[in-house]
Amino acid sequence: MSHNIINRLACPFCSAKMVRSDNARSLVCGGERRHCFDFSSSGYVNLAITHSEGGDSKMAVRSRSAFLEKGYYERVSDELNRLLDKYVPSGFAVDAGCGEGYYSTRAVGHNREVCGFDLSKYACETAAKKAARNGVGEKTFFGVASVYEMPLADGCADAVFNVFAPCVEEEYSRVLREGGYLIVCSAGADHLQGLKALLYDNVYKNETRADSPTRLTLVEHTNVCFEANITSNADIMDLFTMTPYYWRTSEDDKKKLEGIDNLSTLIDIDFFVYRK
Numbered sequence: 001m002s003h004n005i006i007n008r009l010a011c012p013f014c015s016a017k018m019v020r021s022d023n024a025r026s027l028v029c030g031g032e033r034r035h036c037f038d039f040s041s042s043g044y045v046n047l048a049i050t051h052s053e054g055g056d057s058k059m060a061v062r063s064r065s066a067f068l069e070k071g072y073y074e075r076v077s078d079e080l081n082r083l084l085d086k087y088v089p090s091g092f093a094v095d096a097g098c099g100e101g102y103y104s105t106r107a108v109g110h111n112r113e114v115c116g117f118d119l120s121k122y123a124c125e126t127a128a129k130k131a132a133r134n135g136v137g138e139k140t141f142f143g144v145a146s147v148y149e150m151p152l153a154d155g156c157a158d159a160v161f162n163v164f165a166p167c168v169e170e171e172y173s174r175v176l177r178e179g180g181y182l183i184v185c186s187a188g189a190d191h192l193q194g195l196k197a198l199l200y201d202n203v204y205k206n207e208t209r210a211d212s213p214t215r216l217t218l219v220e221h222t223n224v225c226f227e228a229n230i231t232s233n234a235d236i237m238d239l240f241t242m243t244p245y246y247w248r249t250s251e252d253d254k255k256k257l258e259g260i261d262n263l264s265t266l267i268d269i270d271f272f273v274y275r276k
Helices: 058-068 074-087 102-107 121-133 169-175 193-199 233-241 251-257
Strands: 018-020 026-029 036-038 091-096 112-118 140-144 157-163 176-187 217-230 263-275
Touching: 058 102, 058 121, 058 233, 074 102, 074 157, 074 176, 074 217, 074 263, 091 102, 091 169, 102 112, 102 121, 102 140, 102 157, 112 121, 121 140, 157 169, 169 176, 193 233, 193 251, 193 263, 217 233, 233 251
Parallel strands: 091 112, 091 157, 112 140, 157 176
Antiparallel strands: 018 026, 026 036, 176 263, 217 263
């Protein structure tokens, strides 16, 4: 992890700047109490204020990782990277709600570093391993933390991007520099209609998200929409497990996916770019 990333981190308890310990195994803050946070064996750091488990379960992280690695959402990642290259071709970007790191690791550029935060320790562990495996470990950092209270200095980020996670305008604005950009990725009206049609008798379009920014300036809106053909039950179940529908669906309706080995469904994603 580069010193450039470390210099932007702030202690979650006292907001003091962080430095790497002499033995390089921990992050230590410069405050009076010298709060210390150890690197895990996989390379992430737990910076959560409370240590109760939160975020996605190990099962959900495994399912999302397995599904995304098949390339089904590569066009979504490509559009995010196109927008990052357009507005923030270099600098420091934050993935707020980074999950297993699929978008974070692909967003690293020649002159762009990425820091990701997620409440799930399983997600951060997977993300750190993925970054090392993909050769971008030196340009990334993953920490367990809430997107509502990210352990970052004020105005330190050139960009924040937010993929299928809560949009916390006040916090994202705090960490963005003046002139920095927020990219919000949301499910479009027809996202996963094919999957929902298999599960439910009445299928409704997705509603517009209620947490869209109101004080930042919208500078661009784009949409990526395409038909995804999923040709194995394992992939279909991974897709289902990684969505919120898994927790909202009855056991009887979940059984409708048993034995289904072919699914055609729309991937409909909206991208909103805001400027501070």
